[in-house]
Every structure is written in C-alpha cells, then in structure tokens.
Amino acid sequence: MAVPKVHGSVFSTATNRVVACLHEKGIAFEFSPVDMRSGAHKKEPFLSLNPFGQVPAFEEGDLKLFESRAITKYIAHEYQESGTELIYKEPKKMAILAVWMEVEAHQFDPASSALAWELVFKPMFGMTTDAATVEQNEAKLSKVLDVYEARLSESKYLAGDCFTLADLHHLPNINCLMGTPVKKLFESRPHVNAWCSDILSRPAWSKVLETQKQS
Numbered sequence: 001m002a003v004p005k006v007h008g009s010v011f012s013t014a015t016n017r018v019v020a021c022l023h024e025k026g027i028a029f030e031f032s033p034v035d036m037r038s039g040a041h042k043k044e045p046f047l048s049l050n051p052f053g054q055v056p057a058f059e060e061g062d063l064k065l066f067e068s069r070a071i072t073k074y075i076a077h078e079y080q081e082s083g084t085e086l087i088y089k090e091p092k093k094m095a096i097l098a099v100w101m102e103v104e105a106h107q108f109d110p111a112s113s114a115l116a117w118e119l120v121f122k123p124m125f126g127m128t129t130d131a132a133t134v135e136q137n138e139a140k141l142s143k144v145l146d147v148y149e150a151r152l153s154e155s156k157y158l159a160g161d162c163f164t165l166a167d168l169h170h171l172p173n174i175n176c177l178m179g180t181p182v183k184k185l186f187e188s189r190p191h192v193n194a195w196c197s198d199i200l201s202r203p204a205w206s207k208v209l210e211t212q213k214q215s
C-alpha cells in the first residue's frame with residue numbers, strides 16, 4: 001500500500017488534526033510542508049489537491065482528499081485494525097459518535113476557531129485582536145462548553161467510554177486556546193477540564209507538539 005502523504009503546515013490546526021489521527025493509528029506517513037507565508041496553498045500544484053486553497057491535503061496512491069475531518073474518517077476506517085480504534089463498529093454507537101463529530105464541526109469549531117484566530121494567529125502575524133469578536137465568541141463557546149460539561153459528567157469521552165475521533169477533532173483548537181485567557185472557560189468546568197487534560201496528554205498529541213517545536 002502507498003505511504004500516505006500529508007500536505008500542510010505544522011502551525012495549521014486542521015493539518016494537526018490529521019497528523020494526530022495518523023499518530024493515534026501508528027501509521028507511517030510523509031509530511032510535505034506547504035509554505036503558506038509565500039501563498040503556496042493558493043497556487044498550483046497545491047490547488048490541484050484542494051481547489052479551495054486550504055491545508056491540509058492528503059494523498060495515498062491515487063486517492064486525493066481534502067477537509068481534515070473527511071481525512072481522519074478515511075484513516076480511521078482504512079486502518080481500523082491499527083493503533084487506537086477511534087470509531088465504533090456498532091451502528092448505534094457510531095451514530096452517537098457521528099452526533100459529537102457534528103457538534104465539534106458546527107458548534108465548537110466556529111467559536112473556538114474565531115478565538116484562536118483573534119488571540120493566537122492575529123498576534124503571530126502582527127495583526128490587532130478585535131475585543132468585540134473575542135467577547136462574542138467567548139459567550140458562544142461558554143454555551144457550547146455548558147453542554148459538554150453535562151455530557152462529560154455522564155460519559156468519560158464525548159462519544160462514550162473510549163477516546164474517539166469526536167474527541168480527537170477538538171485537540172488542535174483546545175491546545176491553541178490553552179495558551180490564551182480563554183483557558184478559563186475550560187478550566188472552570190470540572191468535567192471539561194479533566195477531559196481536556198486527558199486528551200491533551202495523549203502520546204499521539206505530544207508527537208504533534210514535538211514536531212511543531214522542532215520547526
């Protein structure tokens with residue numbers, strides 16, 4: 001089987017979602033850095049991999065994918081027998097897992113990505129943080145985390161007793177926000193706080209951070 005290839009940036013949250021998944025599965029892969037500072041993601045040959053000009057993109061033999069969550073789902077199914085299971089075989093359990101993957105993508109991600117942009121990436125690029133946007137998205141994220149607090153008080157992970165893709169998809173944005181004042185929103189909710197500490201300390205995630213530090 002062809003070695004999977006991830007095109008992306010070690011500083012990209014969406015790229016790190018895919019890389020964390022490959023580490024959880026223990027799959028050897030090739031990393032092809034995309035120089036986003038020079039706009040390589042908006043030009044060929046990258047646009048042939050993702051016409052929307054966003055990282056990551058993924059290749060395995062003749063299979064070409066983009067959208068980080070679609071890529072992690074492919075990896076979890078294709079390499080079901082390797083490493084951490086990440087998905088369930090039973091349809092009902094898988095349906096619950098699908099619910100929480102949707103929650104991450106449509107409830108958690110919009111607010112947390114806006115906060116990461118304002119509080120982590122804008123300062124990194126010398127841009128000014130917009131306080132009103134921060135306030136609005138903190139309020140949105142708080143409401144989402146109230147739901148998580150209730151869910152995690154009855155179940156160790158979002159989709160049940162096991163760490164799955166539903167949890168993994170949160171890692172890049174949680175990690176980013178833990179270095180900002182937004183961390184108080186996670187830490188003030190005891191079950192959310194325990195869940196964050198647990199998932200952030202996974203060896204696969206440590207490997208992602210190690211690679212980032214070396215860059």
Ligand SMILES: N[C@@H](CCC(=O)N[C@@H](CS)C(=O)NCC(=O)O)C(=O)O
Nearest residue numbers: 012013014053054055056067068069
């Ligand atoms: N929904 C996409 C989002 C990808 C995305 O937003 N990537 C960012 C980096 S984390 C990017 O390429 N930004 C540059 C741009 O949008 O021009 C995914 O999950 O793969």
